Amino acid sequence: MGGDVRLADAVGAQDPELDRAEMRAMLDGAFDVLSERDRLVLRLRFEQDFTQTQIAERIGVSQMQVSRLIRQSLARLRLDLDRAPDRPRPRLH
DSSP, X not given: OOTTOOHHHHSSOOOHHHHHHHHHHHHHHHGGGSOHHHHHHHIIIIISOOOHHHHHHHHTSOHHHHXXXXXXXXXXXXXXXXXXXXXXXXXXX
């Protein structure tokens, strides 16, 4: 370590990237309950930051349908995660 940084300041700190990796691993397993289109919609929205309108144009549906697809897909993921108590859970802050 150098300068004004102490070793204790760098050890044991919460790493947000680790939490994201754990969350991603958990969600990847749960994605099996979704259709290919639903997975695409969620990836476009949450990984690539597309707007609902952009997603609608890309997959050929209305923005309102995209909104419903996202809501229903997230509900399916939550239900699947709740049904799998043995699946590792990430720490949520």
